[in-house]
Amino acid sequence: MTSVVDRLHGNSPVFSVEFFPARDEAEETVLWRAIRELEAFDPAFVSITYGAGGSTRDRTIRTTSRVAQETTLLPMAHLTLVNHSVAELRNVIGWYAAVGVRNILAVRGDPPGDPNGEWTAHPEGLTYAEELVRLCRELGDFCVGVAASPYGHPRSADLDTDTEYLVRKLRAGADFAIAQLFFQPEDFLRLRDRVAARGCDTVLIPGLMPLTTPRTLAKTVELSGSSVPDSVARRLDPYVDDPAGFRAAGIDLVTEVGERLLAEGVPCLHFYTFNRSKATREIVGRLGLVPARA
Numbered sequence: 001m002t003s004v005v006d007r008l009h010g011n012s013p014v015f016s017v018e019f020f021p022a023r024d025e026a027e028e029t030v031l032w033r034a035i036r037e038l039e040a041f042d043p044a045f046v047s048i049t050y051g052a053g054g055s056t057r058d059r060t061i062r063t064t065s066r067v068a069q070e071t072t073l074l075p076m077a078h079l080t081l082v083n084h085s086v087a088e089l090r091n092v093i094g095w096y097a098a099v100g101v102r103n104i105l106a107v108r109g110d111p112p113g114d115p116n117g118e119w120t121a122h123p124e125g126l127t128y129a130e131e132l133v134r135l136c137r138e139l140g141d142f143c144v145g146v147a148a149s150p151y152g153h154p155r156s157a158d159l160d161t162d163t164e165y166l167v168r169k170l171r172a173g174a175d176f177a178i179a180q181l182f183f184q185p186e187d188f189l190r191l192r193d194r195v196a197a198r199g200c201d202t203v204l205i206p207g208l209m210p211l212t213t214p215r216t217l218a219k220t221v222e223l224s225g226s227s228v229p230d231s232v233a234r235r236l237d238p239y240v241d242d243p244a245g246f247r248a249a250g251i252d253l254v255t256e257v258g259e260r261l262l263a264e265g266v267p268c269l270h271f272y273t274f275n276r277s278k279a280t281r282e283i284v285g286r287l288g289l290v291p292a293r294a
Contacts, residue, residue: 002074003143004103005175007044008203008267014044015269015289016205017280021048021059027275034277039071041284042291044268047105050078057092065099076145077101080109081132085124089132093139105145105178106132119155130172137173146174148204150182150191151226163194176203178270181224183232185260206261209272210279211250214240251279255286262287
């Protein structure tokens, strides 16, 4: 199977998308509508998330398997350490291989119920994402990605320490990293500079979320760990009570961030979709990342 890195080494920049497993039949319908709508746009890969403590493990495997077997898309499955023994991790990695999935995003994961709570390793598990990277590489010919935090992980002492942990994950065998949410292109570019300054030559992909509603803005604050910059607030605050105006301003803002990042040479933009496709399709179309046949 093609690897994520293979898809990033073409002549032109590309985009990728992230989905989460459906919890019921109605969500399943919405999810697969979005998958099929984006399939025509030929994303470089499709990322399927993995719930805290393995809460969506079976659904993740099932969804990833369907993407691999029923679509033309390249799936990448998430895997976390939370509440998993090494034996369980080996089983999940084996399941991925059995359904033809060879791309894995290896993350430590957040504590169930409270993402900012105290993290405790499983007594028969692993403690760090870099250990999970090594395990994946030991068990097969996998392309492995890791997560990066432009503002630093909440539990890191400072940005230098956080960058050192990221570099350790990459040197443990990760092929690329996906940066979690941020607001301004400079936030990502500074992360890229910090990694490069440590002599680590890797593929670093920025993660973007279309800002279509105040809810998606609040989610970006939650997931990034950063407050809304004044420059962003000035663009969006006038439309808090105007859904159409907020959506238009948010799409413009994220498109501008994407334009700047592409101008800075990033090979791929990764979109967090909330299992919807319309806003992502609009942005990638405006950025010229859509194949002629779409």
